[in-house]
Amino acid sequence: MIFHRGETIICSVVVTDSSGTSVDPSTSMTVSIYDNFNGKEVTDQAMSKDSVGHYHYDWTSTADNLKGLYSVLYKAVDGSRISIAKSNFELE
Numbered sequence: 708m709i710f711h712r713g714e715t716i717i718c719s720v721v722v723t724d725s726s727g728t729s730v731d732p733s734t735s736m737t738v739s740i741y742d743n744f745n746g747k748e749v750t751d752q753a754m755s756k757d758s759v760g761h762y763h764y765d766w767t768s769t770a771d772n773l774k775g776l777y778s779v780l781y782k783a784v785d786g787s788r789i790s791i792a793k794s795n796f797e798l799e
Contacts, residue, residue: 709797711769719763719791720781732783733790738764743775774799
């Protein structure tokens with residue numbers, strides 16, 4: 708997706724078990740956002756829970772943010788098990 712600087716980007720993820728059922732991680736659900744030079748805009752911030760297994764984080768970009776591709780890293784921690792998912796968006 709493409710966003711303009713100054714817009715709020717809603718980063719969302721669904722956590723599921725091996726059978727595809729939505730589940731909550733027992734320890735934490737965090738998000739990190741990196742710019743196209745691997746600079747961190749957000750580091751391990753807690754995500755808001757919408758319902759079982761459904762989480763989001765609202766990040767408001769600024770006019771000073773770099774244009775280009777951003778990476779979003781979602782990290783679900785369930786005891787000693789860590790699951791990671793990634794997504795991308797473009798800022799122009």
